[in-house]
Amino acid sequence: MRFAIRSLLVALSCTLAAPVFAQAKWPERPIRVINPFTPGGTSDLLMRLSTERVEKALGTQLVIESRPGAGGSIGSAVVAQAPADGYTLLVTTTGPAAIAQVLFEKPPYDVVKDFTYLYMFGGAPILVAVSAKSPIKTIQDFVAAAKKSPQTFANSGTGSVGHLTGALFAGEAGVRLTHVPFKGAPEAQASIVSGEVASLWNTLGAHVGGLKGGEIRGIAVTSQDRAPQFPEIPTLRELGFPDVVVTNWFLIAGPANLPQDIVLRVNEAFTAAGKDPKAAAGIAALGVQPIPGLNLKNYTDFIRKEVAVWGKVMKEHGIKRQ
Amino acid sequence: MDLIDNLWLGFTVAVTWVNLLFCLIGVLVGTLIGVLPGLGPVTTIAMLLPITYYLEPVTALIMLAGIFYGSQYGGSTTSILLNMPGEASSVVTCLDGHQMAKNGRAGAALAVAAIGSFIGGTVATLIVAGAAIYIADFVKTFTSVEYFSLMVFGLVAAVVLASGSVLNAIGMVLIGLFLGMVGTDLSTGAQRYVFGVPMLADGIDFVILATGMFGVAEVLANLERRIRSGQPSAIRNVGRAGLTRAEWKQSAPAIWRGTLIGSALGVLPGSGGMLSSFASYTLEKKLAKDPSRFGKGAIEGVAGPESANNAGSQTSFIPLLTMGLPSNATMAMMAGAMMIHGIVPSSKVVTDQPELFWGLIASMWIGNVLLLIMNLPLVGIWIRILEVPYRLLYPTVLLLCCIGVYSLTNSPQSILFMLGFGLLGWMFMKFGCEPAPLVLGFVLGSRMEENLRRAMLVSGGDAWVFLQRPISLVFLVCAALLLILVVLPSFNRSREALKEG
Numbered sequence: 098m099r100f101a102i103r104s105l106l107v108a109l110s111c112t113l114a115a116p117v118f119a120q121a122k123w124p125e126r127p128i129r130v131i132n133p134f135t136p137g138g139t140s141d142l143l144m145r146l147s148t149e150r151v152e153k154a155l156g157t158q159l160v161i162e163s164r165p166g167a168g169g170s171i172g173s174a175v176v177a178q179a180p181a182d183g184y185t186l187l188v189t190t191t192g193p194a195a196i197a198q199v200l201f202e203k204p205p206y207d208v209v210k211d212f213t214y215l216y217m218f219g220g221a222p223i224l225v226a227v228s229a230k231s232p233i234k235t236i237q238d239f240v241a242a243a244k245k246s247p248q249t250f251a252n253s254g255t256g257s258v259g260h261l262t263g264a265l266f267a268g269e270a271g272v273r274l275t276h277v278p279f280k281g282a283p284e285a286q287a288s289i290v291s292g293e294v295a296s297l298w299n300t301l302g303a304h305v306g307g308l309k310g311g312e313i314r315g316i317a318v319t320s321q322d323r324a325p326q327f328p329e330i331p332t333l334r335e336l337g338f339p340d341v342v343v344t345n346w347f348l349i350a351g352p353a354n355l356p357q358d359i360v361l362r363v364n365e366a367f368t369a370a371g372k373d374p375k376a377a378a379g380i381a382a383l384g385v386q387p388i389p390g391l392n393l394k395n396y397t398d399f400i401r402k403e404v405a406v407w408g409k410v411m412k413e414h415g416i417k418r419q
Numbered sequence: 420m421d422l423i424d425n426l427w428l429g430f431t432v433a434v435t436w437v438n439l440l441f442c443l444i445g446v447l448v449g450t451l452i453g454v455l456p457g458l459g460p461v462t463t464i465a466m467l468l469p470i471t472y473y474l475e476p477v478t479a480l481i482m483l484a485g486i487f488y489g490s491q492y493g494g495s496t497t498s499i500l501l502n503m504p505g506e507a508s509s510v511v512t513c514l515d516g517h518q519m520a521k522n523g524r525a526g527a528a529l530a531v532a533a534i535g536s537f538i539g540g541t542v543a544t545l546i547v548a549g550a551a552i553y554i555a556d557f558v559k560t561f562t563s564v565e566y567f568s569l570m571v572f573g574l575v576a577a578v579v580l581a582s583g584s585v586l587n588a589i590g591m592v593l594i595g596l597f598l599g600m601v602g603t604d605l606s607t608g609a610q611r612y613v614f615g616v617p618m619l620a621d622g623i624d625f626v627i628l629a630t631g632m633f634g635v636a637e638v639l640a641n642l643e644r645r646i647r648s649g650q651p652s653a654i655r656n657v658g659r660a661g662l663t664r665a666e667w668k669q670s671a672p673a674i675w676r677g678t679l680i681g682s683a684l685g686v687l688p689g690s691g692g693m694l695s696s697f698a699s700y701t702l703e704k705k706l707a708k709d710p711s712r713f714g715k716g717a718i719e720g721v722a723g724p725e726s727a728n729n730a731g732s733q734t735s736f737i738p739l740l741t742m743g744l745p746s747n748a749t750m751a752m753m754a755g756a757m758m759i760h761g762i763v764p765s766s767k768v769v770t771d772q773p774e775l776f777w778g779l780i781a782s783m784w785i786g787n788v789l790l791l792i793m794n795l796p797l798v799g800i801w802i803r804i805l806e807v808p809y810r811l812l813y814p815t816v817l818l819l820c821c822i823g824v825y826s827l828t829n830s831p832q833s834i835l836f837m838l839g840f841g842l843l844g845w846m847f848m849k850f851g852c853e854p855a856p857l858v859l860g861f862v863l864g865s866r867m868e869e870n871l872r873r874a875m876l877v878s879g880g881d882a883w884v885f886l887q888r889p890i891s892l893v894f895l896v897c898a899a900l901l902l903i904l905v906v907l908p909s910f911n912r913s914r915e916a917l918k919e920g
Contacts, residue, residue, distance in 0.1 A: 127465070136751030137744065145755025148465075149472040160465040163748060164621070167608030171621070174603075178617060201608055249877055255606055277876055278606050280869075283688070283744040290742075293562035293877055306743030306765030312559075375472070379758040419607060 123183050123359055127158040130186045130349075133172025133193055134253055135165045135281025139302030139383055140188045143218055143347055146379040150370035155362060161188075165280040168256030169193030170205055177206035181352040183359035186215070190300070191346045192257040195403035199411055200256045202418045208404060213355040214396035216367040218380065219387040220344035222320035223262045224301040225333070226313045228289050236317045236336050239296060243272035251285040251294040254278045255419060258345040259299040261407060262319060266298075266333070266341050268414035289313060300345045302383035319343040324384050346403070347385060348396070364393055422549055425777045429548075432778030433785055438478055445482040446786045449489015450793065453505065454496045464752055471752075476760040477775045480753055481782040484736065487749040488540065488783065491692075491732040492790050495532040495725055499525060500804055501816050503634035505823075507625060507693040508728045510858045511700045513633055514580070515713060515720030522716045525802045527662045531670050531718055532725040533794040539678040539726035540787035543733035546682050547740075548780050552769070554734070555741040558686050563874040564884050568894035569687070570867040573694045575898040576701040577859035579905050582714030587852045595860025598623055605869055618832050627824050627833050628861060631840025632847075632854040634820045638813050639845040645809065662718075670722035673703050677726030685731025688738055688746030692731040696724035697859055705904070714853075733783055740776060742766055 132141045144161050152159055164172030173193040179185035189212075198208045206212075227233045233242060242248055252259030255278045267274040277294050279285040282303030288294040290312050297304070297313065301324060307313040308327065315330040321342055323332055333341040349367055351359070370376050371387065391399060410416070432438065452463050464486055471479035497503040499516035512532065519528040546554070574592055581588035601612045602622025613619045662670070677699040684695035703719040704710050713720050738744045743764035745751040754764045762772060769776045804812070824837045844854055878884040885891050 136748045137746075137754055141751050142755060142758060145468075145752060146759055148755075149469045149759070152469055158465050158469075161748070166603060166605040170608050171603050171605075175621065205608060255608070275876065277873060279873075280605060283738075283746065287559070287688075287738075287742075287744060288562065290559050291562045293564075306763050309763055310743060310766030312742065312766060375759050375761075378761060382758065382761070382763060 123356075123362075124155055124157040126184065127160050128155070128184050128186060130159050130161050130188055131172045131176050132161055132163050132188050133165060133169035134163070135283060136163050137303060138253060138282040139221060139300045139345075139385070140190055140347060141281075142302060142383055143380060143385065144188050146376045146383075147367060147370035150373045150376055151366045154366035154369050163281075166254070168197065168200075168254035168260065168278070170197045170201065170256060173197070174205040176350065176352060177211040179352050181213070181354045181356070183351065183355060183363070185352065186363070187212070187350045189348050189350050190258065191344075191403055191407075192254070192260075194346075194348060194350065195400055196256045196258065196261055196407045198404050199408040200261070200416075200419060209397060209401055211353050212350040213353055213360060214348055214350050214400060215355070215360055215363045215393070216349040217388070217391050217396060217399075218347040218349075218367075218371070219385045220346045221301050221384045221386070222318040222324060222332075223259050223298055223343050223345060224304055224308075224315055224330075225266075225317040225319075226289065226297040226304060226308070226315045227295065228292060229312055229314050230292070231295070231314065233296075233316065234314070236331075236333065236338075239316060240270050240272055242295070243267075243270070243274060247273040247275050248295040249275045249277050250296045250298045251277050251279055251288045252297065252299040253281055253285060257299070258343060259297075261410060261416070262341065262343045263298040264416050265343070265410055265414060266338065269338050269340055286313060302385060305382060305384065326382065326384065346399075360393065425773065426548060426781060428773060429777030429779075429781030432477060432774045433481065433781035437475075438481055438778070438782060439785065441474070441478050441482040442485050442782050442786050443789055445485020446489035446492075446790050446793070449486040449491075450493040450790065452486065452490040453493020464749060468752060468756075471756040472759060476757055476762060477778045479756040479760075480775065480779050481786075483749060483753045483756060484779060484783060485786045488729065488732045488786065489790060491729055492533075492536050492540075492794065494728075495536075495721075496529065496801055499528045499532065499721070500801060501634065501819075502637040503816070503820065504629050505626070507629070507858065507862050508696040508724070508731075510629060510633070510855055511580070511696045511724040512721055512728075514700070514853075514855055515715075515717050517637070518714065518716035519718065519721065520802075520805065524666075524716060524718075525805055526798055527666055527718060528721050529798040529801055530662055530795065531666070531674075531722045533791060533798065535670065535674045535677065535722045535726035536729035537787055537791040538674050539681055539728070539730035540733055540790070541784060542678045543682045543685070543730035544780060544783045544787065547734055547737060547783070548777075551737050551741050554686050554737055555766075558738060559742075560890070561687065562888075563870040563877065564888050564891045565894070566687070567867060567870040567874055568885055568891040568898075569694065570863045570870065572894045572898040572901070573697060573863050574860060574867075575901045575905075576697050577856040579701045579704060579901060580697065580713075580859075581853045581856050582711070583851050583853060585905055587850070588856045591847070591852050591854070591857040592860040595857035595862075596864040598628065598857070599861045599864030600868075605865065606872065618828075618830065618836070622865075623836070623861075624827065624833070625858075625862060626827055627837050628840050629858060630820045630824055631837040632844035632858065634816060635838060635841025636844030636848060636854070638816055639841060640848055641809065642813065643845075666718050669718050673699075673719035673723035674726045676702060676706075677723035678730045680723075681727030681730030682734045684727075685734040686737050688735075688744070692728060692735060693862060695727040695731040699723040699727035701901075705901075736779075736783075739764060740779070741769060743768070 148159050170193045176187040198204050233239050250263045286307050289297045317333045318330050494505050494509040495512045498509040498512040502513050502517040504510045504513050516528045578588040680699045681695040684691045703723040704713045739750045745754045757764050824833050
């Protein structure tokens with residue numbers, strides 16, 4: 098009987114908590130943040146690091162929900178279709194927020210028209226890595242191996258930045274690479290450690306542990322300059338591939354037409370979190386660096402420009418739509 | 420000895436007032452998550468996450484880990500009492516656990532689940548302490564090929580675990596595979612069997628399917644029986660809480676075998692935990708002198724899988740602790756809690772932060788003791804739910820099902836889907852088709868497909884890889900043997916029937 102009483106209490110509290118009257122003052126209930134990759138990837142870790150401060154600033158809880166698949170476009174589509182009430186947000190990256198538009202034959206959403214962009218964490222380079230046990234020590238070794246037989250490369254899914262970076266590099270180096278998609282960074286890393294896949298082309302953040310622990314060997318990064326925490330890993334630019342300079346951007350987005358006051362509050366909350374010393378140190382450890390000059394006014398323009406950049410990459414390298 | 424020194428270090432960390440307190444909070448919250456449907460771990464942990472910002476990293480990890488294995492512990496209660504599985508691994512507990520409750524042995528089922536979980540958890544914790552690094556090396560050799568073959572084995576096991584006709588079980592597995600395909604293709608984003616219904620684009624949620632097929636269908640069947648016979652209640656005899664001597668004798672070996680299976684399979688990220696409880700059930704049924712008792716309230720069918728499930732939930736920490744790879748949302752929160760304190764989760768944590776690693780392991784053992792102390796006395800209270808007249812109990816069960824499903828998706832549509840699956844489950848019951856194989860096919864289907872496609876992509880379309888890799892070969896041979904074992908008796912029976920006819 099106690100169980101029944103307790104269940105009724107739970108039921109009652111649920112009904113009471115449900116918002117009967119639409120947003121008199123936002124937020125009155127927890128906010129769902131969709132992470133379109135598996136838990137433990139860079140986007141997920143960025144959210145985990147910011148959550149505490151953002152919750153404090155907004156006065157409600159954030160519930161991070163993983164909806165992986167199709168390079169992040171499945172989870173992003175959920176948010177594109179959600180009501181614009183500020184209770185469903187998205188942590189997104191260049192893959193689902195720009196590449197999806199030009200890579201998929203029928204994109205499940207319009208990256209410019211279907212989203213409101215609320216905050217930019219910054220950008221991180223793509224890491225090129227192999228298993229620590231691999232005979233490949235440098236990018237030249239890798240190119241030589243790929244000239245003999247096509248090499249495989251793993252990352253967080255079809256249409257992720259790592260996927261197109263690999264394709265871009267294959268074009269520049271004149272080699273063939275076979276893309277093996279995963280749903281998130283931890284699985285992709287495990288696949289090169291097991292020796293199943295020859296190389297990893299994925300955003301640096303989630304692989305910092307693998308590099309520090311010595312299971313994987315970084316042979317290049319795609320940033321303009323070397324990553325501060327891994328000065329020993331050269332950039333592809335200095336290795337003779339000046340056109341393979343790629344950054345994966347991390348943003349917070351919501352459905353289109355979010356009310357302006359919600360946009361401002363979310364932006365303020367995440368900005369405050371980014372300034373918190375503990376969170377900022379963690380974000381920097383993931384290799385995510387803020388970029389100056391971007392703000393609420395030009396996020397959408399930025400996305401538009403990224404779509405154009407990747408559209409051009411696809412055209413120039415003859416990468417087919419999927 | 421190193422291990423003893425390390426464990427000593429661990430206990431000096433775990434046995435402080437603060438760490439004991441947060442261990443208790445963790446397992447308590449975990450138990451609540453497990454027992455109350457509609458209180459999902461992700462939402463609940465999200466509520467507690469902000470605290471971790473202020474805690475010492477080891478304290479934060481102790482609490483988060485406690486929630487995780489505590490919820491695995493508590494999940495058996497509603498399965499046994501109300502036939503409501505909260506997650507895939509407790510589907511197995513429903514099979515014989517709820518039958519035991521119907522036979523008036525609910526107390527024994529709950530007690531053996533708690534004791535089995537304790538033994539499983541304790542032994543697995545020792546395994547993590549002593550062999551985490553070696554086990555991690557083994558896991559590192561797993562590729563898509565091995566995962567695919569393991570899942571083939573899992574599906575064959577699903578056929579074994581059905582107590583009725585083999586043909587029906589195979590049919591149910593196939594329906595499960597089909598239902599698992601509904602939704603968006605994971606690698607290309609193409610929509611399959613969606614028919615323009617937005618909710619289906621995301622696939623069918625496991626909780627909706629399982630709550631309907633088990634919880635709702637059970638209520639329907641009970642009501643039907645009641646109308647037909649005019650009997651007032653589904654379960655009248657509540658029975659005693661303890662185990663009889665015979666039950667002890669049957670459960671003890673099942674608990675040990677379940678613990679071993681769970682410890683081994685739990686390490687594999689993704690479906691390991693769930694496969695372990697299915698595998699343990701299959702093994703017990705195959706080893707039993709009288710397999711026909713299974714599905715009718717065999718205590719080994721509760722003891723084995725529950726031990727396996729909890730042992731698996733301890734060893735599933737190995738990838739995070741030894742490689743820095745989180746395999747689910749709770750583990751990702753633990754990774755986040757480490758990073759906020761400036762610790763990057765990696766294989767270096769064991770050597771660089773020994774107090775963190777060993778403190779967490781020691782706390783798991785303490786957590787398991789706390790869970791046992793908390794759960795055993797509760798058994799007497801839980802079974803009294805069954806004394807509630809059914810006319811009051813069934814609306815409560817239906818209400819709980821609705822809350823659970825609604826809180827998950829916030830959409831009334833999902834409740835309609837749940838009721839639809841309830842009707843379907845009731846119809847299957849009428850045809851003598853059991854829902855458990857369907858559920859396993861449903862859960863394994865998409866993962867199996869993903870691994871098959873990846874294995875084919877890497878091998879360049881060469882299907883022989885499944886036989887060339889030794890671990891994969893072992894799984895496939897086991898699957899084949901199991902299949903022969905299942906098909907033979909029914910084959911013989913039908914031949915005998917032919918002869919007689």
